[in-house]
Amino acid sequence: MQDTLHQHSPTISIGGRPICNLRFADDIDLIAGSQAELQVLTDRLVASSKAFGMEVSSEKSKVMVSSERVNDASITMDDEPLELVHKFKYLGATLHEDGSSTVEVCTQIALATAAFVKLGKIWKSSISFKAKHKLFRSFVSSILTYGCETWKLRADTERRIQAFENKCLRKLLRISYKDHEPLLATVKLQKLAWFGHVTRHDSLSKTILQGTVEGKLRRGRQKKAWCDNIKEWTGMAMYELVRSASDRDAWRQKTDSSALRSPRRPHRSRD
Template structure:
């Protein structure tokens, strides 16, 4: 990039979001679900209190859902990760639709501007295709939706 060689790493953590070289997000989704569950558990006294439902709902959205959705724009959703999110939804409310919406919004924002993110997003791997079934990519999610 600009005449400099960039170091290749297997995993990269940036602002508490973990990105992996192979594009999978299973570990990140597990981590986010665990954090959101911990947030729910820490609010047990509030859920049992006499606070209005409207206030509880706002707390749920601002604490629990924001914890779960943090960095979801970078996730490559495969069948197993979607199942994990849907299992968490069974406890709460629909969560997969907002993840998809936020990811598509980010894709639109990146493709409208000439930035490093757009360059990276549109870049392809050097070399030929690997043998066997091709792994689903981040862009495959966008095209599918």
């Protein structure tokens, strides 16, 4: 990647920090502000990989456009056009072109439902409700909440999570609401905890989470941002959140009370 990015000037910056790629092991996500820039980065990556005896799979490589003005891009790899998609999986999470988390939430609910059905014999067995609930949290809830720290929750996605849990508990587990921690509260708790963790470390995640992208805001109502959930659940402004999250113990107490707070009446959500 050092050879690929040599003397390259990214056109996208967040919080004043240029960003043109995300990497984890052999998974590389190239980011560009234009089709021409993305094509240059792709060509450089292929050339650099070949120089070290490696190949980039064109079959597994996809192109996704996230823009309100542009909805198409033609990128090639070794003269072979790459598939343009509206969503794709990266590190186990489904990313959508509009930045929403609805598809990812629905995917995890489907996987959790499948796991729940497979354990049908256990739910119908004579073991204690307490043991069933522990198994439910270990083998079902853990699947649904995978990667939930990055979700952007809207009123409709919150209802989906609550409906899934209610169906499971009502039809099979028959556990009183007083005997368990709501699944939605678990999602909120993990997301709040991740905000605190990122805030206390100087990393790329912190830059992306708290930084701003250059350019003008679109006209009309703005889309709901990831941090809007944190502000709504805690009732705090961003500067207060940053200051509060710097104290680990104080933030943990704040997240517990915010996650378990009764949800407000659903209102018309932003996209």
